[in-house]
Amino acid sequence: MKTQHYLNALGSLTRREILSYSAAGVVGSTFGAPLQASAVRPGKAKAVIQIWMWGGPSQLDTFDPKPDAGAAYCGPYTTPIETNVPGIRIGQMLPLLAQQADKYAIIRSMTHGINGHETASYVTQTGRPAGGDVFPCVGAVVSLFHGYDAGYKGLIPPYIVLTKPQGRFSESGFMGLRYKPFATGGKPNSPVFMVEGIVQKGITEARQRDRRQLLHNLETYGCKMEGNPRFAQMDRCEDQAYELILGDAGKVFDVSTEDAALRERYGKSDFGASCLIARRLVERGVPYVTINYGGWDTHKKHFEIMKQKLPELDKGFSTLLDDLSQRGLLDSTIVWWGGEFGRTPKVMWESPWNGGRGHYGKCFSHVVAGGGFQGGQVVGASNEIGGEVVDRPVYPWDLIGSIYEQLGIDTTARLPHPQGLDVRVSPTEADGIVFGGRLREIMS
Secondary structure: OOHHHHHHOHHHOOHHHHHHHHHOOOOOOOOOOOOOOOOEOOOOOOEEEEEEEOOOOOOOOOOOOOHHHOHHHHOOOOOOEEOOOOOOEEOOOOHHHHOOHHHEEEEEEEOOOOOOHHHHHHHHHHOOOOOOOOOOOHHHHHHHHHOHHHOOOOOOOOEEEEOOOOOOOOOOHHHOHHHOOEEOOOOOOOOOHHHHHHHHOOOOHHHHHHHHHHHHHHOOOOOOOOOOHHHHHHHHHHHHHHHHHHOOHHHHHOHHHOOHHHHHHHOOOHHHHHHHHHHHHHHOOOOEEEEEEOOOOOOOOHHHHHHHHHHHHHHHHHHHHHHHHHOOOHHHEEEEEEOOOEEOOOOEOOOOOOOEOOEEOOOEEEEEEEOOEOOOEEEOEEOOOOOOEEEOOEOHHHHHHHHHHHOOEOOOOEOOOOOOOOOEOOOOHHHOOOOOOOOHHHEO
């Protein structure tokens, strides 16, 4: 069952079909076991915006430049720039982010040693080694502890993906459909972003309302039973879905209502618009938003692609940080930037790569900001070519456990396992995993 299909084709569904979707957790169903009373405590952060660099960005070209390594490693990017934090330099193509460095911390020693997209994505987004159960990713866990089970009342689902799921693994893992993200689809710059599929089929808003009324008039098989709690629940979920399509809740996705100058600062790219929508969503109380930002798997013509991608990243990411800060939202919102791995330090100049970079999970960079993480800091270090961790290794479970703590999620709390197994939010050394340790040096 596809979430986007649910919204795009809602006018053609029967009410029993709508019930089956809502019961699976596509919209704000309230079914589910109650959380452990102590599982969620007041935390520094209330929300997360995850900028997922789909494909893996180069550490050397972004937040861990190595100008002395020469063109064999740096290509044309041999002049990193100073930031507004003395002693911290980043890639020369990120001048706007350089002026926001006081707001974020750079982790230059991320590592897991995996070079395959699927496995690396799974490990980096779940904080679990591959093998055995399919564990939920961070967004699904946050949806459990800060979503409907925890009293979230928003009409907008608590876990949003802009614009399409990654597709590398099941985001909700063994926790099931209820905790899968709501993937918007569409073009973020379009004022009809959330209903693009309907509009393309020529179904106007008025016709959508008429179709809904017709369905209600025609369906008589038990659907009007007074006092039936299942049908009452179905009606609430249907109302929520239509509110997303036609009501005020869905307007959060319409960036045309924003100030034109601010939209220009974010950039008119899909990524820039997604960053703006992410800010609007956390402003409305949505606890987890992922921006799936593709195009970073640059095996060929890497630097040609970077000429377009890095300025796009610079505008959207830097404006998001500044906008959140100006609105008083950064203190309560974690912004987490990074991909499944980095890129090979040495450029592959030979044919057929023609200046490409391969997959590299041995040493790469992530960035965190807000939500209790201290900006203007660098954690860990890589060697002279950005290929080896030489100080303070940070594993995905170290970073993710730190994010959970900032959100007030008890990392020892149990996750709902279909076989009733005793599975905790975060792994421990008893699971046979090597740890670098939580990021206490940047956690306030």
